[in-house]
Amino acid sequence: MQTQDTRPDRFGRFQNALRATNCDLQHLRIYAQTNVGPLNRIALVVVHGGGEDRDRRRRVRAEANDLLQRLGYTVELEPKRNVYDVAPRRPVIEAYG
Secondary structure (H helix, E strand, O other): OOOOHHHHHHHHHHHHHHHHHHHOOOOOOOEEEEEEEOOOOOEEEEOOOOOHHHHHHHHHHHHHHHHHHHHHOOOOOOOOOOOEOOOOOOOOOOOOO
């Protein structure tokens, strides 16, 4: 039985949470590279939008890794396994009718 991959939706909400805690980084974007395999495993998180400040990007990446682990994901690169990108899907806000 194949389960639906909900990571893009979760990463969209997750990206919004990171933006809220780092509101000075207006163009903050993340995506994950994940190993082929179980849906709860992430190889690494990629952070964009921190400008040239490598230390800041590292802090945001560490914050992202910590939050993902608290959400039940394992974050580690598995040697000799293919990876693919998982981009966040932004939450849809329904209009009130």
